[in-house]
Amino acid sequence: MNTLAINGGKPVRDTYLPYAQQWVDEEDVGEVVKVLKSDFLTTGPKIEEFEKRFADYVGAKYAVSISNGTAALHAACFAAGIKEGDEVITSPITFAASANCVLYQGGKPIFADIDPKTYNIDIEDVERKITKKTKAIIPVDFTGQPVDIDGINEIAKKYGLVVIEDAAHSLGAEYKSKKIGSLVDITTFSFHPVKHITTGEGGMITTNDEKLYNKLKLFRTHGITRDKEMLQNKDEGPWFYEQLELGYNYRMTDIQAALGISQLNKINGFLKRRREIAKKYDEYLKNIDGIILPYQESFSKSAWHLYVIQLELEKFKVGRKEIFEALQAENIGVNVHYIPVYYHPYYKRLGYEKGLCPNAEKLYERIITLPLYPKMKDKDIEDVVNVMDKVLKYYRR
Structure with missing residues (x-):
């Protein structure tokens, strides 16, 4: 067991553990x-039920279901009025969608650096990056810890900015x-399978502002309305x-919403277990040097x-890549979150160039x-x- 699997030893696990x-x-x-046996497969009663249940859970006045988390961010930027020439400040340590949504609207993402302790966006750097063109801020609750x-x-x-x-x-x-879910102008959620609840693909947007709510609903449905109060020509x-x-x-479809409602019923149990696992990691890993x-x-x-650890690389004979590959060889599905957005080609x-953050x-x-x-x-x-103990001991200086 002391020989690393990557060097020909037996892996600690026989089966792969995904991240x-x-x-x-x-x-x-x-x-x-x-739902599959009902009259509605696409937009029907389950959508309205899911939105109501979700809004109640997070304490928001309004919730708008949507096809995925990226679409939620795109819709939020539309509702916020982002247009060509506008700047929006966000974090570089996130999935690319947090910045791409600004580009979809013709705006320019501006990356503020992160707090080296929490890895969330650095508020002081946010303020330093504000210009006359800044229209909004998109802070990211990295790993699940609120900004x-x-x-x-x-x-x-x-500065008169919108917060998404x-x-x-x-x-x-x-x-x-x-x-x-109710503490800023607009909040967006994702229901991708790796998230806290899943609808396969899907997302939700919450707000307490009725005007924003109406814009969000309009945007997700081709910009089309049947609302008599919104019509501009004779009915x-x-x-x-x-x-x-x-x-x-x-x-979103009623099929997805039905899954979302059922998953939302289990959210407290899911959260409890996630927090138990994080606590156990804290207890066990604190004794491992490096x-x-x-x-x-x-x-x-x-x-x-996510549970993200940081390697003190100066304590090891190799870099992160070698340690990562050794962990995977032991059938532990580690990952890296994230490549800074502006590194992408x-x-x-x-x-955008390296050195920004x-x-x-x-x-x-x-x-x-x-x-x-x-x-x-x-x-x-x-x-x-x-x-972790096996691999880090092997590579420690």
């Missing part, structure tokens, strides 16, 4: 089957004892509708979408994501810890 995985049970399947929302909102109010919180990682997280009859904006077909554990602010309660072609760039070189999802057993956690 994340959905948990769909027979109850979920049953709810989907009911300093009061600080973000204060800056937004000072990317909460793809933080469904069920709390900021100062309040659930994420010609019961069939009449108008396209008011260039929207998209970003609708890693920095995730830092948690006192004002937040993370939803623990597309962003380089737009003129030194903290983010340094972090990227050192981070590894460990497996974390509710279906994990205690034995799985022990395997991860044992593999």
